[in-house]
Amino acid sequence: MRLGLTLPAGGETKAAITAEARGVAFVHVVAAPGTEAAVAATVVAVTSAVRVLVGLGIGDENPVTLAEDVAVLDNLSNGRVAVLANLGGLSADAAVEDLTLLRASWSGRPVRHTGERWRIPARLPGHRAPDAVHVTPLPAQLAVPLWVTGSAAAAVGTTLGLPVLAGRRGDIDATAPVAPGRAELSGSLDADRDEVSGWADAGATHLVCAGDIDLDDLARWLIPEVAMVAFPRVVADSPLPRPWPRAAG
Amino acid sequence: MRFGVGLWCLQSTAATPRGHVRAYREYLEDVALADDLGYDSLWLSEHHFYYDGYCPSLLTAAAAALAVTRRLRLGTGMLLGPYQRPERVAAAAAELGHRYGGRLDVGVGLGYRDVEFDGKAVPRRERVPRLLELVHQLEAATGDGSYAVWLGAQTQSGVARAGRLGHPILLSGALPLDVVRTLAGVHHAAWVDGGRRGGTRPRVAALRNLWITDDPAEQAAVLDWQRASYVLYQGLGWTVDEGDAGAALDFTGDAQRAIDTAVATTILGDAEHVIAGLRDVAAAGVDDVVLRIAVEGAPQEAVHELMREFAARVIPVLADLEGSPCDSA
Numbered sequence: 001m002r003l004g005l006t007l008p009a010g011g012e013t014k015a016a017i018t019a020e021a022r023g024v025a026f027v028h029v030v031a032a033p034g035t036e037a038a039v040a041a042t043v044v045a046v047t048s049a050v051r052v053l054v055g056l057g058i059g060d061e062n063p064v065t066l067a068e069d070v071a072v073l074d075n076l077s078n079g080r081v082a083v084l085a086n087l088g089g090l091s092a093d094a095a096v097e098d099l100t101l102l103r104a105s106w107s108g109r110p111v112r113h114t115g116e117r118w119r120i121p122a123r124l125p126g127h128r129a130p131d132a133v134h135v136t137p138l139p140a141q142l143a144v145p146l147w148v149t150g151s152a153a154a155a156v157g158t159t160l161g162l163p164v165l166a167g168r169r170g171d172i173d174a175t176a177p178v179a180p181g182r183a184e185l186s187g188s189l190d191a192d193r194d195e196v197s198g199w200a201d202a203g204a205t206h207l208v209c210a211g212d213i214d215l216d217d218l219a220r221w222l223i224p225e226v227a228m229v230a231f232p233r234v235v236a237d238s239p240l241p242r243p244w245p246r247a248a249g
Numbered sequence: 250m251r252f253g254v255g256l257w258c259l260q261s262t263a264a265t266p267r268g269h270v271r272a273y274r275e276y277l278e279d280v281a282l283a284d285d286l287g288y289d290s291l292w293l294s295e296h297h298f299y300y301d302g303y304c305p306s307l308l309t310a311a312a313a314a315l316a317v318t319r320r321l322r323l324g325t326g327m328l329l330g331p332y333q334r335p336e337r338v339a340a341a342a343a344e345l346g347h348r349y350g351g352r353l354d355v356g357v358g359l360g361y362r363d364v365e366f367d368g369k370a371v372p373r374r375e376r377v378p379r380l381l382e383l384v385h386q387l388e389a390a391t392g393d394g395s396y397a398v399w400l401g402a403q404t405q406s407g408v409a410r411a412g413r414l415g416h417p418i419l420l421s422g423a424l425p426l427d428v429v430r431t432l433a434g435v436h437h438a439a440w441v442d443g444g445r446r447g448g449t450r451p452r453v454a455a456l457r458n459l460w461i462t463d464d465p466a467e468q469a470a471v472l473d474w475q476r477a478s479y480v481l482y483q484g485l486g487w488t489v490d491e492g493d494a495g496a497a498l499d500f501t502g503d504a505q506r507a508i509d510t511a512v513a514t515t516i517l518g519d520a521e522h523v524i525a526g527l528r529d530v531a532a533a534g535v536d537d538v539v540l541r542i543a544v545e546g547a548p549q550e551a552v553h554e555l556m557r558e559f560a561a562r563v564i565p566v567l568a569d570l571e572g573s574p575c576d577s578a
Contacts, residue, residue, distance in 0.1 A: 010348075013316060031344070032340055032344070033337065033340065034334070034336065034337030034338070034339075034340035034341050035337075035340050035341045035344040037306065037308070037309040037312075037341075038308050038309055038311075038312040038341045038344060038345055039312070039344065040309075041309045041310070041312035041313040041316070042312050042313065042315065042316035042348070043316075044313065045277060045312075045313035045314070045316040045317050046316055046317065060334060060337070061333070061334055061337055062333075062369060062370065064368065064369065065306075065332065065333055065369070068297070068305040068306050069306045069309050071305075071306075072259075072273075072304060072305065072306040072309045072310055073306075073309055075259075075269040075270050075272070075273045076273045076277075076309070076310070076313050078270050078274070079270070111368075118370065119370060120368060120370060121364075121367040121368050121370075122367050122368075122369075122370035122371075123367065124366070124367055124370075124372050124373075126372075126373065126374065127363040127364075127366055127367040127373060128363045129363045129364040129366075129367035129368070130364065133297075133298040133364065133367075133368040134298055134300070135297075135298065135305075135368075136297075136298065136299060136300065136301070136302040136303070136305070137259075137261075137269045137302030137304075137305075138269075138302070140268075140269065140270050
């Protein structure tokens with residue numbers, strides 16, 4: 001199971017740099033509506049390897065615009081972006097429409113969409129415009145990973161075949177190719193070992209970790225804990241080897 | 250006079266193909282160099298649904314640059330205001346302005362391409378009220394001035410609107426200098442007529458095409474790059490449809506004339522020639538110049554060389570230009 005870190009508000013870049021250095025699989029950007037892509041861009045600019053899960057509010061803005069924001073972010077990051085679409089209180093039908101348009105915008109196909117909420121292109125009177133648009137640039141990745149959360153997430157996930165971020169271990173589908181979960185860590189090693197192990201045992205593939213997290217502890221004890229069956233804790237519990245005397249910091 | 254560089258569009262064109270990942274990687278290298286060399290600002294440009302991936306999300310691109318620079322201002326020249334929800338743009342600008350010490354210049358413009366309005370499901374006829382609503386929300390969200398709000402305009406009515414509102418303007422590099430002089434005057438007069446909103450005369454910035462070289466082969470290449478960059482405008486269908494510039498800058502009706510007019514603005518020669526040309530620009534009422542050097546075909550190596558040369562040989566000589574002719578008016 002891969003462990004990721006929810007970045008602290010206001011301290012995203014510093015935490016992301018440390019997370020990348022410690023081998024955390026992905027970082028999770030949570031930002032206010034409208035600021036998600038901008039805040040995530042500050043993270044991708046100061047990192048080079050760690051994957052960046054961007055929490056993205058769905059429902060207020062034209063999905064074409066959101067798709068463009070993510071595409072720019074994905075190119076800035078050399079294809080390291082995944083999206084956690086927060087459906088908020090959108091109905092399942094509304095969320096399905098917005099996400100369908102979002103994915104169509106990343107597809108490389110000409111976009112023609114007519115639904116209850118959006119008509120793209122709008123074919124408005126007086127506009128001399130074609131009957132489809134290509135949304136450019138395309139993301140760097142061949143396909144942008146897209147997960148969902150929110151009140152209608154389960155229904156939307158089923159309809160569109162998208163992973164749903166589970167808030168409880170019991171909601172993990174251990175047979176799904178991607179089954180992400182979200183856990184609040186306490187900062188207590190024993191409790192957090194039990195927490196991440198429990199998610200791994202439930203069949204989660206990715207765990208978004210929030211809460212009181214020391215990244216050194218995460219790297220030393222928790223990532224190894226879920227990287228093999230019956231991790232021999234002695235290798236993490238033993239005293240650390242002496243650092244190189246001339247090492248910086 | 251403050252000097253910036255522009256316009257970064259992050260494209261992969263038919264004439265200069267490259268991967269977009271490379272375009273964005275080189276952009277972050279470019280902003281780092283501009284920061285190191287002491288340039289005041291670097292400006293981005295926006296379009297949508299164009300084959301070359303012209304950057305559609307300026308605050309996202311600006312945010313990345315702000316994160317890897319220390320002094321450089323990042324400008325949007327222009328964020329096309331009618332296409333986005335104003336509260337989201339204002340929220341993002343406020344967040345970045347707050348995080349990065351006010352190093353953000355939010356330039357906003359109307360947009361002009363029907364395909365963009367239609368693709369965003371926004372009636373073109375609503376573009377002015379939508380832009381003004383965005384300006385209103387940006388003014389409200391900037392609080393203690395965490396970012397500056399600029400307006401992009403190339404017509405007398407547009408720059409007058411900016412002047413009345415007390416906002417600085419960034420003029421196109423395609424405009425002949427006599428048109429720039431007229432627009433700078435209109436901007437200033439409108440600010441005065443509008444009651445001198447803000448209390449301090451808003452600045453007039455202008456993109457200018459220039460290059461320092463006395464090598465004939467390089468001069469020919471530079472003019473080719475400028476020409477190619479304006480063929481892009483022909484493809485986009487840009488036109489200035491009002492006033493003195495309108496007759497000459499119709500990239501849809503008389504593209505060849507428009508391209509020739511734009512390319513003819515290029516200040517091209519050795520450092521002394523460029524310095525003299527920029528003194529003429531200042532005399533036309535321009536406070537700040539954005540060097541239009543990120544143009545079609547110009548390799549990154551050449552752009553970097555120009556940035557170094559200009560910083561070393563031109564900027565120090567023009568230090569006396571802070572304080573434009575308009576300041577005494």
